[in-house]
Amino acid sequence: MQVINYPSKKDWQQILTRPTIDMDELEEVVNQIFKEIKADGDKALLKYTWFYDRIKINELEVSAEEINASEQEISKELKEAMAIAAGNIEKFHGAQFPKSESIETTSGVSCWRKATPIEKVGLYIPGGSAPLFSTVLMLGIPAKLAGCSEIVLCTPPGKNGKIDPAILYASKLVGIDRVFRVGGIQAIGAMAFGTETIPNVFKIFGPGNQFVTAAKQRVNKVGVAIDMPAGPSEVLVLADGSAEPAFVAADLLSQAEHGADSQVILLTWDKNLVDKVLAEVEVQLSALSRKGVAELALNNSKIILVESMEEALDMSNEYGPEHLIVSVKNESEVINLIQNAGSVFLGNYTPESAGDYASGTNHTLPTNGYAKAYSGVSLESFMKSISFQKITEKGLLELGPAIETMAKAEQLDAHCNAVSIRLQKIKEEK
Structure with missing residues (x-):
């Protein structure tokens, strides 16, 4: 990780730059694949699954038998953990139903709003090197609570052409029975335009790599809604001398292992914390199964030493992190000054992993600075409001x-x- 000491404010923009990709070149690829999906439907999906993943599949839709069989393929402990997470996610999102009250704006003029579910939604679940079954819970539960009548789930197959059983079990747990083995750009195109097998939807949800993000942004231009432009994962840790260096290092690495294009940042005004965290990162990194991925992400990552808590908060708000971890003494003072963040984790005993899995909040969050204008996924993300008036x-x-x-x-x-x-x-x- 690069250590930057007391940077000038004029340099913040350059220091806080995320890893970038050539979006123009990506958009050309997306347009070509979309063109083929519109023309050839399922045939194009099979072609690009082979082209990108070198996987040949015969059936796009996962059968009910395969979904049901997943229950026997995962451990009792994992099933119990999923049940706890699902319960908390349901509690948190179930409390988010919008209230609808009639307001008399002028005598004899009544106005109100009615929240209704989006009828057809598509869920994209990353499933390559790390099958994110937790995202099935994060998206499937609020979609069901909202009352969406058609829920389509797409996820890339493994090398054997099958879907990870944990993803299938999570789908069964939340009541999703239409699961398709297709990933990447082609999955987004299939849900946007429809094919012989996969129905089109009105809104697409879910995180993904740079290809998935580019595809989602493209379909948004042609009338299909998306949750947000969610790209590579990121975390910013705001810490002072009261923070535990081992905890800070663990949180930085928990995001770094997501992918080589992830970015992690430590912002502190405590000079002694810097070397302690660096040492802990080295120790913990050596034990990670995804050490190689995390090392690549750390090349894009920084520890920034600033003069004060106020300066650190200004820089954090300028960055607008997807995840913001706050490990400071005067926590209540900091909370009131946070303006831009996807999700905030307070105190030494609130790891970001809790939000990723089981505390109840949603882990589908805005990245790349979009936290300045976007919220994370919520129950209302799966609903729309219609205004009424009577005069x-x-x-x-x-x-x-x-x-x-x-x-x-x-x-x-x-x-x-x-x-x-x-x-x-x-x-x-x-």
């Missing part, structure tokens, strides 16, 4: 003249007349 004769008499005046000022005579003709009718009947 009585009295209400139109009260509000109508203002509408007429504004319509005339915009030279929209028909808008004005839609009110005037009603007002005239009311006056005639009196």
Whole structure:
């Protein structure tokens, strides 16, 4: 990890730059694959699964028998852990139902909103070197709670052409029975446009690599909604002398092992903490099964020493991290100054892993600075609101003249007349 001491504010933008990719070149690849999916459907999906993953598959949809069999292929301990996580996720998201109240904005003018589920949603579950069955829980549970009538799940197959049993069991646990063995750009295209086997959806959810992110951003331009532009994972740890160096190092490495393009940052105003964390990173890194991946991510990562807590918070808000871990003495003071973050983890005993798996909050979060404008996935992500209004004769008499005046000022005579003709009718009947 690169150590940067007391940087000038003018250098922050350069210091906080994320690893970048050539999006123009990626978009050309995405466009070509999408073009073939529209023309050839399932045939294109099979072609690109072989082209990218060197996996030949005969059936895109996973059978009910295979989903049911997954229960026998994973341990009792994992099933129990999933049940605990699912329960907490359901509790947290179940409390998020929006309230709908009718507001009388003017006497006789009532307005309200009604939340309704998005009918058809697609869930993308990464499943390459690390099959993320936890994402099935994070997306499937709120989709079911919201009442989405059709839920499609796509995940890449392993080298044997099968889906990891933990992903299948998680799907069964949350009640998703339409699972397809297809990943990458082709999975996003299939859910966006539909094929002979995979139905199209109205909104696509889920994290992924740079190819998946580029594909999601592309379909968003052609009318298919997405949760957010979620790319490579990242964490920023804000720590002072009260932080445990071993805990800080563990949290940095927990994100670094996600992928070579992940980024981890430690921001501190305690000079003594820097060397302690670096030493712990070296010790813990050597024991990781994904050491090679984590090492590559650490090449993109930094420890930044600043003058004060206030400066650290300013820099953190400028970065807008996906995950923000706060290990400081005066925690309550820091909370009030956090403006940009996907999800925040407070105190020495709140590892980011808890949010990834089982505390109840959602782990599908905005990355790459999008936390400045986007929220993480929630129950409302799977819903949309429709506004309603009801105006009585009295209400139109009260509000109508203002509408007429504004319509005339915009030279929209028909808008004005839609009110005037009603007002005239009311006056005639009196």
